[in-house]
Amino acid sequence: MIPSLDFSGLRQAHWYQFAARFLIGGAVTLCTGLIAKHWGALVGGLFLSFPAIFGATATLIERSETEKKKKAGISCRARGRKAAALDAAGALLGGWGMLCFALAVWLALGRYPPALTLTLAGILWLIVSASLWWVRRHRA
Amino acid sequence: MDLLWRFLLGGAVVSAFALLGDVVRPRRLAGIFGGAPSVALATLALTIGTSGVTFAALEARSMVLSSLAFVLYVCFARRLLATARWSPVLVSLAGLAVWAVAALAAGLLLQHLTT
Numbered sequence: 001m002i003p004s005l006d007f008s009g010l011r012q013a014h015w016y017q018f019a020a021r022f023l024i025g026g027a028v029t030l031c032t033g034l035i036a037k038h039w040g041a042l043v044g045g046l047f048l049s050f051p052a053i054f055g056a057t058a059t060l061i062e063r064s065e066t067e068k069k070k071k072a073g074i075s076c077r078a079r080g081r082k083a084a085a086l087d088a089a090g091a092l093l094g095g096w097g098m099l100c101f102a103l104a105v106w107l108a109l110g111r112y113p114p115a116l117t118l119t120l121a122g123i124l125w126l127i128v129s130a131s132l133w134w135v136r137r138h139r140a
Numbered sequence: 141m142d143l144l145w146r147f148l149l150g151g152a153v154v155s156a157f158a159l160l161g162d163v164v165r166p167r168r169l170a171g172i173f174g175g176a177p178s179v180a181l182a183t184l185a186l187t188i189g190t191s192g193v194t195f196a197a198l199e200a201r202s203m204v205l206s207s208l209a210f211v212l213y214v215c216f217a218r219r220l221l222a223t224a225r226w227s228p229v230l231v232s233l234a235g236l237a238v239w240a241v242a243a244l245a246a247g248l249l250l251q252h253l254t255t
Contacts, residue, residue, distance in 0.1 A: 001165075001166045003164065003165065003166070003169055004164075004165050005163045005164060005165070006163060006164075006165045007163055009162050009163070010159075010162055010163065013162070018155065018159075021154060021155050021158045022151040022152070022154070022155045023151065024154065025150050025151045025152075025153065025154020025155055025158075025178065025179070025182075026146075026147035026148060026150045026151030026154075027147070027150075028150060028154070028179050029146055029147065029149065029150020029151070029153075029154070029179050029182045029183055030143060030146050030147045030150060032150075032179060032183050033143075033146050033183060033186065033187070034143075036183075036187065036191075036195075036199060040198075041191075041195050041196075041198035041199045041202065042198065042201075042202050042247065042250055042251060042254070043202070043247060044199055044202070045198060045199030045200065045201060045202025045203050045206070046202045046203070046205075046206040046209075046243045046244075046246060046247050047179070047206070047243075048177070048179055048180035048183055048184070048199060048200070048202070048203040048206065049177075049179075049180070049203055049206040049207045049209060049210040049243070050179055050239070051174075051210060051213055051214075051232070051235070051236070051239060052154050052178065052179050053154055053157060053158045053161065053173070053174050053176070053178065054174040054175075054213075054214065054217065054232060054235075055228065055229065055232030055233070055235075055236075056158070057158055057161055057162070057173075057174055058174075058217070058221070058228035058231070058232060059227075059228045059229055059232075060162070061167075061228070062227070062228050077224070077227075078224035081221050081224040081225075081226070081227070081228065082221070082222065082224055083167060084221045084228045085218050085221035085222040085224075086167045086168050086171065087161075087167060087168075087170065087171040087174060088171065088174070088214055088217045088218035088221055089168050089171060089218055090167065090168040090169060090170060090171015090172045090173075090174065090175075091171045091172065091174030091175040091214045091217075091218075092171075092175065092211060092214040092215060092218060093168075093171070093172050093175065094171065094172035094173065094174055094175020094176055095175040095207060095210045095211040095214050096175075096211065097172065097175060097177075098175050098176070098177050098180075098203075098207045098210060099204065099207035099208065099211070101177045101180065101207075102177070102180070102200050102201075102203035102204040102207050103204055105180075105184065105196075105197070105200035105203075106197055106200035106201045106203075106204060109188075109193050109196055109197040109200060110193045110194065110197055114185075114188045114193055114196070118181060118184060118185060121177075122177070122181060125176065125177055126172075129172040129175065130169070130172065133168060133169050133172060136168075137168075
């Protein structure tokens with residue numbers, strides 16, 4: 001399957017689901033900053049990998065898939081949960097990319113300009129995660 | 141003002157990655173955005189400005205180990221969701237406990253190694 005964009009899921013979503021993700025993201029970033037300020041970089045840094053998006057996104061996917069089945073006259077939550085599990089499988093690949101992102105930032109920050117370091121580390125995350133997806137897809 | 145800016149930037153970056161995850165297909169590829177370093181990008185960008193690169197690099201060092209806690213969290217979530225018996229809300233809440241224990245262990249290990 002060739003990667004593509006599908007906006008149909010967005011139309012089924014409610015505004016408060018997007019608001020919740022914005023609030024969770026903002027709150028986690030705010031708390032991470034406060035924790036680092038009070039307990040230092042070692043403790044604050046642990047929260048940089050806090051799973052801020054996954055829970056909200058998995059819930060959104062389950063509801064969206066269940067609604068689709070309901071419209072087709074089938075009442076089944078299992079399909080929605082299986083779709084959320086597929087999302088989790090992808091998040092696992094993203095997690096390995098996140099590890100590479102952190103390693104790159106740790107090793108490069110201070111040696112190269114900060115903006116360049118963060119940009120290249122972000123690109124590295126995408127390359128590692130997408131490559132793992134590609135390898136997994138072709139091995140399956 | 142700094143706190144408000146931190147909140148808004150964090151919310152915007154996390155939402156942007158989440159939106160990408162909503163529209164990209166196939167589903168497994170879209171899932172990688174659930175593991176995006178969105179909080180890290182917003183936090184590190186602000187930390188570099190306020191506390192300097194050395195402090196931010198130390199945060200990134202902690203993140204290396206806590207990323208493994210994230211991987212453990214997602215493995216746990218995937219296994220439970222695949223059974224289709226548990227709701228994503230329940231799974232992600234229970235998973236947070238897994239992440240917290242693993243991140244705490246990572247923090248203690250790092251503290252032990254650096255002192």
